[in-house]
Amino acid sequence: MTEIKPDSSEPPRLGGATQIDVARRAGVSTATVSRVLNGSPLVSRASREKVEAAIRELAYMPHEAARSLATRRSRTLGAVIPTLTNAIFAAGVNAFEDEARRRGHALFIAVSNYDPVQEGFLIRQMVERGVDGLLLVGNDRGAEGLEMLVSSGLRCACAWAYDEAAPLANIGFDNAAAMAPLVDHLVASGRRRVAILAGVLAGNDRARARLDGTVARLADHGLAPVAVAETLYSIRRAKEAARALLEVGPDAVVCGNDVIALGALAAARAAGLGVPDDVAITGVDDLPISAEMDPPLTTVRIPAEEMGRRAAAELIAAIKEDRPVSSIRLGTRLVVRRSSWRKPGAS
Amino acid sequence: MTEIKPDSSEPPRLGGATQIDVARRAGVSTATVSRVLNGSPLVSRASREKVEAAIRELAYMPHEAARSLATRRSRTLGAVIPTLTNAIFAAGVNAFEDEARRRGHALFIAVSNYDPVQEGFLIRQMVERGVDGLLLVGNDRGAEGLEMLVSSGLRCACAWAYDEAAPLANIGFDNAAAMAPLVDHLVASGRRRVAILAGVLAGNDRARARLDGTVARLADHGLAPVAVAETLYSIRRAKEAARALLEVGPDAVVCGNDVIALGALAAARAAGLGVPDDVAITGVDDLPISAEMDPPLTTVRIPAEEMGRRAAAELIAAIKEDRPVSSIRLGTRLVVRRSSWRKPGAS
DNA sequence: CGCGCCTTTGTCTGCGCTTTCATTCGAGTG
DNA sequence: CACTCGAATGAAAGCGCAGACAAAGGCGCG
Known part of the structure; x- marks a missing residue:
C-alpha cells in the first residue's frame, strides 16, 4: 500500500518534470509558468522569480514536441x-x-x-x-x-x-554565368583545346548549368569543347574519367567542381602530363585544399x-x-x- | 453569412488535414486511421483500403509532434x-x-x-x-x-x-593505440628525429590520446619527440604551425590528423624540403584526398x-x-x- | 437457436504545452 | 468614497495523435 502523495512526489528523473510540477512548486498556475518560459512581460517580478527557482530546483526542461503541437511552430x-x-x-x-x-x-x-x-x-x-x-x-x-x-x-x-x-x-x-570568366581566362592564356569533365547531369541543374555555361562561353570565342565527359563526384571516379579524357589531348580540362578537378590533377600526374604546361586544369568551389595542391588549383570561388x-x-x-x-x-x-x-x- | 459546413469542408491546404478528416472521409474512427498508419494487424482489409484512399485524396500527412507527444518517442x-x-x-x-x-x-x-x-x-x-x-x-x-x-x-x-x-x-x-603501428613504421624505416604536430588538446581527448600514444610508443623505442606543437584544425593554420616545427629539423612529422598533415605537406613543399627524403609526414584519418596527394600521405585509417x-x-x-x-x-x-x-x- | 469467443471497431482520455478569456486585485480618479 | 481602469493571474480549452477499454459483429459449437 505505498501511496504516492501527488504534491510531494519528485519527478522520477531529471528533466522528467512538467510545467504542472513547476507551477505547483512555485505556487502559481501553468499559464504563469508558460509566460515566464516565453518571456512574456505580463508577469510580476515576484512570480517570475518563484518560477525560475522552481525550474532550477526541479531541473525542469520544456517539452518541445508539446510546444510545437500547441504553437504550430517547431x-x-x-x-x-x-x-x-x-x-x-x-x-x-x-x-x-x-x-x-x-x-x-x-x-x-x-x-x-x-x-x-x-x-x-x-x-x-x-x-x-x-x-x-x-x-x-x-x-x-x-x-x-x-x-x-x-x-x-x-x-x-x-x-x-x-x-x-x-x-x-x-x-x-x-552556375552558368560563373563559368564565363574562367573560360575567358583560359582562352586569353592561349588554351584552345578545352575538354570538359562535368559532374552527374541527370537531376542536377547546377552541373548542367556549369556545362552549358562553359560551352556557351567557348562558343562566344568561336570554340567548341574537344571532349565532354561526365563523372560521379569522387576523386577516384573523376581520376578514372579524366584519364580517358586526357587521351584526347586537351590543353585544358574544365571540371564541374574541385573534387573532380582534384581527380583530374591526379590523372594528369599519373599520365606524366605537366600541369599547367601540358594541360590546364580548373575546378569550381575553391575548397581549402585546392589552394594547397601542387600545383594550386585555378577555380571559381563559391560563397x-x-x-x-x-x-x-x-x-x-x-x-x-x-x-x-x-x-x-x-x-x-x-x-x-x-x-x-x-x-x-x-x- | 458564409457558413462553413463542418462535414464538407476540405482542409485549407494540402497536408493540412488531420486524422479526424481522414476518419470522416473514410467513414471510420480515428482509432482505425491510427491503426492503419501504424501498420496494426487488427484492421480489416476493407477498412484499410478505405482509409488509404482517404489519406491519398486528402493528401493527409501525420503530424509528428503530436505523435511524439502521445507516444513519448520521437x-x-x-x-x-x-x-x-x-x-x-x-x-x-x-x-x-x-x-x-x-x-x-x-x-x-x-x-x-x-x-x-x-x-x-x-x-x-x-x-x-x-x-x-x-x-x-x-x-x-x-x-x-x-x-x-x-x-x-x-x-x-x-x-x-x-x-x-x-x-x-x-x-x-x-586513439592512443592507433598511433603505435605508425610510430613503429617510422622508427623501423630509420626515422629518429620525430616531431609531433597535434590538434587542439584542450577539451579534446582524442587529440590528447593520439599525442600521448605517439610519445609513449616513441619511448618504447627509447626515443623522445624532438618537438611538439599544437594547431587548430585547418590546412592553413597547420601549414603555419608546421613551418615553425620544420625549423627544428625533424626527419618525421607525426600529425594529429590528415588535415593537419596536408598543411604540413604544404609547409614542407614551401620550405623546399623533400617528402619523404628529407622529412616523413604522416596523418590520421585517411581522407579520400590523402591518397591522391603528391606524395600520397601515409596515415592511419579511421573507419x-x-x-x-x-x-x-x-x-x-x-x-x-x-x-x-x-x-x-x-x-x-x-x-x-x-x-x-x-x-x-x-x- | 442460443451461447461464447475472436475479430474488428469505436469512444474517450491524456501526452505537455500555449493561449484565450474571465477574474481578481490594487491604484488612481472625479 | 464609489468607480474605472490596468496589471497580474488562473481556469480551461484545445493542438493531433496513440492506446486502453468497451462494444459490436460474425462465427462455430452444442
Whole structure:
C-alpha cells in the first residue's frame, strides 16, 4: 500500500518534470509558468522569480514536441542535401546550422545521395516533422514534389543556384554565368583545346548549368569543347574519367567542381602530363585544399558559407515576418592559380 | 453569412488535414486511421483500403509532434559534433544519417565548434527536442553535463573514441593505440628525429590520446619527440604551425590528423624540403584526398563510415530493445604511402 | 437457436504545452 | 468614497495523435 502523495512526489528523473510540477512548486498556475518560459512581460517580478527557482530546483526542461503541437511552430529548420561528403556542401550546411542555432532554431538534416526520388521522400518527411523552413539544393525537382511544397505553405530556400525563373526562392549564384570568366581566362592564356569533365547531369541543374555555361562561353570565342565527359563526384571516379579524357589531348580540362578537378590533377600526374604546361586544369568551389595542391588549383570561388548563413537568416526572417522567402543572388569569383598559368602569348 | 459546413469542408491546404478528416472521409474512427498508419494487424482489409484512399485524396500527412507527444518517442536521433568542415566528421555523420534514416529515424544535427560549453548547451537542447538517442564525439565533457545525460536516461553513444573507463558507451577506436603501428613504421624505416604536430588538446581527448600514444610508443623505442606543437584544425593554420616545427629539423612529422598533415605537406613543399627524403609526414584519418596527394600521405585509417553506421544501428537497437547502449570497439589500420617511404637501412 | 469467443471497431482520455478569456486585485480618479 | 481602469493571474480549452477499454459483429459449437 505505498501511496504516492501527488504534491510531494519528485519527478522520477531529471528533466522528467512538467510545467504542472513547476507551477505547483512555485505556487502559481501553468499559464504563469508558460509566460515566464516565453518571456512574456505580463508577469510580476515576484512570480517570475518563484518560477525560475522552481525550474532550477526541479531541473525542469520544456517539452518541445508539446510546444510545437500547441504553437504550430517547431523552431526547427530542415536541410535536404545531396551529400555531406563533399566539403562544399558540408561547409554550407555547417554555416546554415550555425546561423539557425544562433537564431534559436534546431536543424534536421537529410542526405539524398543525389537521388531525386529519395529527395522527394525526404522533403515529405521534413514536412511531417513540421519544420518551419527548408533548405534545398538546386531547382531540379519533379512537379509533384514541387506542388506539395508550394501548397503546404512551407517556407523554402533553394541554394546553390540562382535562376529568375525558379519556382521557389533561390539563394545562390548563377552556375552558368560563373563559368564565363574562367573560360575567358583560359582562352586569353592561349588554351584552345578545352575538354570538359562535368559532374552527374541527370537531376542536377547546377552541373548542367556549369556545362552549358562553359560551352556557351567557348562558343562566344568561336570554340567548341574537344571532349565532354561526365563523372560521379569522387576523386577516384573523376581520376578514372579524366584519364580517358586526357587521351584526347586537351590543353585544358574544365571540371564541374574541385573534387573532380582534384581527380583530374591526379590523372594528369599519373599520365606524366605537366600541369599547367601540358594541360590546364580548373575546378569550381575553391575548397581549402585546392589552394594547397601542387600545383594550386585555378577555380571559381563559391560563397558556400555566406550562402548557408544567409539562407538560414532569410528563412527565419520570412517565418517571423510571415512573408514569402526572398531570393538572394550571390556572386562568384574566378581564382587564378598555377594549375592554369601559361606565359602570355604561348600557344 | 458564409457558413462553413463542418462535414464538407476540405482542409485549407494540402497536408493540412488531420486524422479526424481522414476518419470522416473514410467513414471510420480515428482509432482505425491510427491503426492503419501504424501498420496494426487488427484492421480489416476493407477498412484499410478505405482509409488509404482517404489519406491519398486528402493528401493527409501525420503530424509528428503530436505523435511524439502521445507516444513519448520521437523517432529522432541527434548528433552533436565539433564541426562538419572536417571531411572525416562529415563522412561519419553522413553514414550515421543514412543508417538512421533507413531505420526510420530523422536526424537533428548541431555543431559545437570544439567548444565544451557550447556542446553542453547543445546536448541540453537535444534532450528538450526529445531525441531518442544521441551521438557525441569523444569522452571529454564536464561532470554536470554528464550527470544530466545519465539521469535523463537518454541513450547516448560517444564515437571517435574507445575507452574502457568511459562513463558512456563508446563506439569507436583507441586513439592512443592507433598511433603505435605508425610510430613503429617510422622508427623501423630509420626515422629518429620525430616531431609531433597535434590538434587542439584542450577539451579534446582524442587529440590528447593520439599525442600521448605517439610519445609513449616513441619511448618504447627509447626515443623522445624532438618537438611538439599544437594547431587548430585547418590546412592553413597547420601549414603555419608546421613551418615553425620544420625549423627544428625533424626527419618525421607525426600529425594529429590528415588535415593537419596536408598543411604540413604544404609547409614542407614551401620550405623546399623533400617528402619523404628529407622529412616523413604522416596523418590520421585517411581522407579520400590523402591518397591522391603528391606524395600520397601515409596515415592511419579511421573507419568513420562504419562508425557512424554502427552507432546509429546500435542506438536504435538499444531504444527498441529497451536496454543500455553497448560499446563497440573498432579497429584502425596503418596505411603506408610514399610520404613516409625510405629505403631500408638509410639514416 | 442460443451461447461464447475472436475479430474488428469505436469512444474517450491524456501526452505537455500555449493561449484565450474571465477574474481578481490594487491604484488612481472625479 | 464609489468607480474605472490596468496589471497580474488562473481556469480551461484545445493542438493531433496513440492506446486502453468497451462494444459490436460474425462465427462455430452444442
